[in-house]
Amino acid sequence: MQFADAHSDLGILMFMVEAGAAPRHLVEDFMKGLEIARVGLSVVQIGGDFGHAEYDFRDRDTVLRTMSLFQPENIKKHPYLEVAVSKKDIENITKQGKSTVILSIEGSAAIDTEFETLDFLYNQGLRSIAITHDGQNHYGSGCRVEDDIGLTPDGVRLLDYAAKKSMILDLVHVGEKTFWGAIEHASQPVFVSHSNSKSVYNDVRNITDQQIQAIGERNGVIAVNFISAFIDSQKGVVPLEHLVDHIDRIVELTSIENVALGPDFFQYLMPELRYIGDVGGPADLVRVPPALEERGYSEKEISKICHENLVRFISVSL
Numbered sequence: 001m002q003f004a005d006a007h008s009d010l011g012i013l014m015f016m017v018e019a020g021a022a023p024r025h026l027v028e029d030f031m032k033g034l035e036i037a038r039v040g041l042s043v044v045q046i047g048g049d050f051g052h053a054e055y056d057f058r059d060r061d062t063v064l065r066t067m068s069l070f071q072p073e074n075i076k077k078h079p080y081l082e083v084a085v086s087k088k089d090i091e092n093i094t095k096q097g098k099s100t101v102i103l104s105i106e107g108s109a110a111i112d113t114e115f116e117t118l119d120f121l122y123n124q125g126l127r128s129i130a131i132t133h134d135g136q137n138h139y140g141s142g143c144r145v146e147d148d149i150g151l152t153p154d155g156v157r158l159l160d161y162a163a164k165k166s167m168i169l170d171l172v173h174v175g176e177k178t179f180w181g182a183i184e185h186a187s188q189p190v191f192v193s194h195s196n197s198k199s200v201y202n203d204v205r206n207i208t209d210q211q212i213q214a215i216g217e218r219n220g221v222i223a224v225n226f227i228s229a230f231i232d233s234q235k236g237v238v239p240l241e242h243l244v245d246h247i248d249r250i251v252e253l254t255s256i257e258n259v260a261l262g263p264d265f266f267q268y269l270m271p272e273l274r275y276i277g278d279v280g281g282p283a284d285l286v287r288v289p290p291a292l293e294e295r296g297y298s299e300k301e302i303s304k305i306c307h308e309n310l311v312r313f314i315s316v317s318l
Contacts, residue, residue, distance in 0.1 A: 001038070001303065003285045004310040006223030006262035007172070007194035008042040011103070012052065013268060015066040021053050026268045027078075033282030034099055035080055041090070041100040041311050043170075043193060043262075046070065046126070049107025049133035049142070052269060058109040060117055067124050070103060083125050087315040102314055104128035104170065104193075109137040113154050115161050122165055127318060129162055130170040130193075131155060131178060140178035143204050151181030163188040168317045171215070172262075176208070183214050189317035191220040194262030196230050197249040205230045209253055216254030221313045223262030224250070228274040240277030240291040247305065248295065256301050260310040261288070 010030060016022040034042070047063030055062055068074060070083050082093045084100045093100045103125045105111075109132070111118045118126075131137075131151070134144040139155035141148040151159070159169065159182060169190045171179055183190065192215055198206035205225070215222050224246050225231075228238040231246065250259040267273045267280045279287055285306070292302045 001286070001289055002040045002307040003037050003282075003288075004041040004260065004307045005039055005265075005282070006043050006191070006221070006260050006310050007106075007225075007264050008044045009264070009266050009269075010042065011044045011046040011066050011069065012057065012266075014069045015062070016052070016055070016269060018065075018069060019055065021055065022269060030265075030268065030282060031078060031080060033284075036283040037285040039099055039282055039285070040094060040307060041102065041314065043102045043104050043128060043310075043314070044070070045106045046103055046121075047105050047107075047110055048130070049109045049135060049137055058107070060110045060112075063105065063110045063117075063121070067103070067121060067126070070101065070125060075101075084318075085125055085127055086318050090311070090315050090318075102127055104130070104168075106130050106170075107133040107137065107142075107173070108139050108158060111158070113138060113157070115158070118158075118161065122167070126167070128168040128170055129158075130172055131158070131174050131182060133173050140182070141175040142173050142178075143175050145175055148175030148177040150175075150177040151185060155181070156185055159186050159188070166318065168314070171211075173205070176211070179207075179211055180214075183218070189220060189313070190215060190218050191313060192222045192262075194223055194225040194264045196224050196246040200246050200249050201230070201232055203230050209249075212250055212253045216258045219258075219313075221258050221260045221309050222250050222254070223260040223310065226261075226263040226265070226276045226279055228276055231276055237274055237278055238276050240279070240287065241295070243276045243288075244291055244295045247292070256304055257309055257312075259305055260313070261285070261306060
């Protein structure tokens with residue numbers, strides 16, 4: 001069994017390590033986990049509308065420093081990884097037995113409204129963008145903003161500009177009004193990289209049945225988040241079967257082709273985070289297929305959820 005991760009904060013971790021703000025072994029441990037679980041593709045963040053410790057990943061220079069870690073002269077330090085910018089790249093990397101990296105940004109605050117930064121990042125390999133994180137920026141409102149003003153005029157321009165470059169749009173973290181504005185306007189492929197079903201568990205980070213259906217109708221994927229707080233109100237470690245409840249709902253509303261995994265592993269920098277079934281890092285992904293099998297999913301369906309759906313979506317979108 002192989003796996004694909006729709007939302008990896010490996011880029012943030014690598015930056016923190018290179019900046020001396022986190023121990024180097026954390027990157028080494030993460031890499032080992034990718035190999036143990038045979039993670040064949042990860043959508044990796046190189047910045048976003050958030051901060052950690054003394055670093056702000058909305059800052060353009062911080063984003064550029066993180067992006068530099070994935071350039072050929074630096075990524076060769078991690079021989080299991082290779083950056084892809086096309087379907088052909090993904091196929092070639094897979095044939096070599098390596099793990100594909102798709103570079104993404106989790107919020108566009110670092111992108112100026114003339115899009116010079118976006119041009120530079122695209123030329124360096126960026127292929128996926130999110131409008132914002134939980135808050136407000138020039139382009140739209142996040143899910144924790146009290147007054148969601150929707151997709152702004154600059155947001156419309158951003159989506160149009162990114163579509164011309166055939167970039168993928170991640171509609172994670174946005175408020176509902178911003179989400180629907182983006183759905184109505186965007187011409188590029190859309191997905192949600194790490195959210196769950198709001199009808200199964202009503203949390204602001206989760207998305208409604210109607211939103212799930214809208215992504216399915218666009219042939220996108222909804223990748224489920226493994227953080228316990230977004231899955232169930234139960235304290236402590238929530239059993240894996242509760243994650244499967246969210247997968248069941250997405251499949252019911254769309255199809256087996258429209259669900260994937262977006263674990264959001266960040267426990268290595270935030271030890272207080274609790275993950276479903278103690279699946280707190282890449283190596284632990286091997287615990288997911290047995291939980292799906294117990295619910296009645298076939299081996300073929302499990303392979304689609306864990307790996308194939310996301311790889312197909314990314315491949316046809318680039």
